[in-house]
Amino acid sequence: MEPRWLNAEQQRIWRSFLNGVARINERLDAELRPFGLDLGEYEILVHLSESERHMLRMSDLAERVRQSRSRLTHTISRMETKGLVNRVACPSDRRGVNAIMTEAGYRLLVEAAPAHVESVRCALVDRVDPDDFEALGRAMEAVTRVTD
Amino acid sequence: MEPRWLNAEQQRIWRSFLNGVARINERLDAELRPFGLDLGEYEILVHLSESERHMLRMSDLAERVRQSRSRLTHTISRMETKGLVNRVACPSDRRGVNAIMTEAGYRLLVEAAPAHVESVRCALVDRVDPDDFEALGRAMEAVTRVTD
DNA sequence: CGTCGGTTGTTGAAATGTGAACTGAATTGA
């Protein structure tokens, strides 16, 4: 089949996308570092904090933060040694493990959140025209939408 | 200072962004794997192929593909053992090293490019409304633009 | 000259990520 190449404009946009994403991630990680967190760990804390009793099944959490089950196992282990989360057996399913946020984990999230939100603003939200930002949202929803 | 939180809409968009980016990267990496490449290596090949004599200074290349110098050293070493690139001393600056694409590297790029472009289309370009795609470009340019 | 500050690229160890087994538990269905 003939390859359907990108035209010059599409290519320019695609490269901007790659550059932009990289730039955003750099900044977010850099500004989370003073708290001893990276974006992956931060997101875990966010999702736990939004859940009932600050607790989620590993596989559920893995899906929400888009980490492989294996990677989440490692990440949670590290966070456990830092005292940010604990593991508890799941009562209803003996295969299951719940990750539960500790008091210290919650406090760290509360402490880091304002700086993180500020990062997201500085790196993206405040830089972009509001209409374009809306469009960005629609675009990314289209990307995530299941079609296959 | 009072934290300037994101409103519900902004937060929704931000999370779509995180999800969308992750989804796109997954697909691109998955569809490059059959060629034995990941996105980082593919981009190296692209930038080399677009340069004079298929050759770039390491530090120049590092900047273009947004890899740290150290990371690029490792990546290029791996690609060298795969026979995709070579290192040659830079004549004008004895500190310098040029990465130069081999014939095999070029052939692999030519072979992988159609599938990769198709991935970019399937994962992003073809899914998004053209106006929104334009807006995405403007947004990402704004992100990359130097302001600091 | 000579030396000082900055740059280039590499190195090696430690941290992190990946993917394929693997264990034990739940579920299915004949």
Add this chain to the structure above:
DNA sequence: TCAATTCAGTTCACATTTCAACAACCGACG
């Protein structure tokens, strides 16, 4: 009931990435 299958999470071996230290070189300036 009970084998077969699927599922949850971990583990292992390995690949990749990061970080700090380093050696070699450049350029500018006294």
